[in-house]
C-alpha cells in the first residue's frame with residue numbers, strides 16, 4: 262500500500278524557523294498587518310478554555326498561563342516608547358521573518374506574502390523589510406478577502422482586499438536611477454491600473470493594488486538612487502505611486518477630458534469621495550492624499566468643506582454645511598458653489614439657485630455638472646449627498662435653459 266505523506270504542523274516564531282537553509286520549495290505567509298489586530302490578546306479568550314479542555318494533550322502549546330506575547334509581530338502602542346517603539350519592533354521582527362523565508366527557501370523556490378494596510382506607514386514597513394531580505398517581488402495580485410460587514414469596516418475607510426505578493430530568490434539588477442525607475446514604474450503602473458479599473462477595484466483598494474505593482478518594478482534593483490547619491494526607500498517610492506495612481510483615478514472618475522480644468526480643491530474632493538467615501542480619516546493619511554494632488558491641507562482645513570477634528574480629517578458634504586457659512590466664504594471653489602446650490606435645491610429655492618449659478622459663472626458650464634455627476638457615481642446608494650446630487654442633476658437641462666434666459670434678462674436690465 263502506498264504510504265501517505267501526511268502534513269506535519271509545527272509551531273515556532275516566524276523569526277526563528279527550525280529548518281536548514283534552502284529547504285522548502287514554497288513558503289506562504291500571511292503576517293500580521295502592522296497595528297490592525299491584537300491577535301494574542303484576542304486569542305487569550307479562547308486559549309484559557311482550550312488550555313483547560315485539551316491542554317493536557319498538547320502540553321508544549323499550553324505551557325504559559327496566557328498566550329505568549331513577547332515575540333508577537335504587531336505594532337502595539339501600549340509599551341514603553343509608545344507607538345514609535347511598537348513600530349520599530351514590528352519593522353525589525355518582520356524584517357527577520359522575511360530573512361528567514363529567504364534562508365529556508367530553495368534557490369528556485371517561490372514565496373507568497375499576503376499583506377494589506379490602509380496607511381502608508383504600514384506599507385513603508387513592509388516594503389523596506391521585504392526589499393532588505395533579498396526576496397524579489399515578481400507579481401502582485403489584489404484578492405477580495407475582507408468582509409465589508411465586519412466591525413472594523415464600519416464607519417471607516419476599510420479595505421476589501423489583500424495584496425498577494427509573489428517573490429523569488431533571484432539575482433537583482435545592481436543600481437537603478439530613480440528618474441529612470443520612475444518612468445518604468447509609470448509605464449507599468451498605467452497598464453496595470455487599466456486592468457484593475459476594468460476589474461472594478463476602487464477607492465483605497467485601488468491604491469494598495471498600485472503599490473503592489475510598483476514594487477514589482479522597484480524590487481528588481483539591489484538599490485535605487487537619485488543623482489545626488491541618496492538611496493531611495495519606500496517613503497519616496499510611495500509618494501510617487503500615490504501621484505501616479507491619483508492622476509489616473511481622477512482622469513477615470515471624470516471619464517477623461519476635463520480633469521485639467523479643475524482646481525486642486527475640486528480634484529481633492531472628488532478623489533476623497535472615491536477613496537474614502539464619507540468616512541473620517543487620520544490626519545497623516547489625509548495629508549498624503551492632499552499632497553499628491555497639490556493641496557496643502559493645513560492651509561485649507563476649517564475654511565470650507567475640509568474639517569479637522571482632533572487627529573482626523575472629514576470632508577463635509579452639503580448636508581453637513583450651512584448656507585450662511587458658504588455665503589460668507591471670500592473665495593468659493595466649484596465644490597462650495599455646488600454645495601450652496603444643492604442646499605438651495607433642497608429647500609426648494611429655485612430662483613436663488615439660478616442666481617447663484619448664474620453669478621458664479623458655473624451654471625452653464627458642462628464641467629460643473631460633470632463634476633456633480635462624477636461625485637454621485639462615487640457614492641453609495643443610501644448616501645444623502647447622492648440623493649441631493651441625483652435630484653439636482655435630473656433637472657439639469659431645464660435648469661441650463663432657465664439660467665441662459667435669466668442671464669439674458671439680466672443683460673437687458675444692465
Ligand SMILES: C[S@@+](CC[C@H](N)C(=O)[O-])C[C@H]1O[C@@H](n2cnc3c(N)ncnc32)[C@H](O)[C@@H]1O
Nearest residue numbers: 273274275276291292293294300301332333334
Ligand atoms: C494576518 S494573521 C494570519 C491569519 C490567517 N491567515 C488566518 O486566516 O487565520 C497573522 C498571524 O500571525 C501570527 N503571528 C504574530 N507574530 C508571529 C510570530 N512571531 N511568528 C509566527 N506567527 C506570528 C498572529 O498570531 C496571527 O495569527
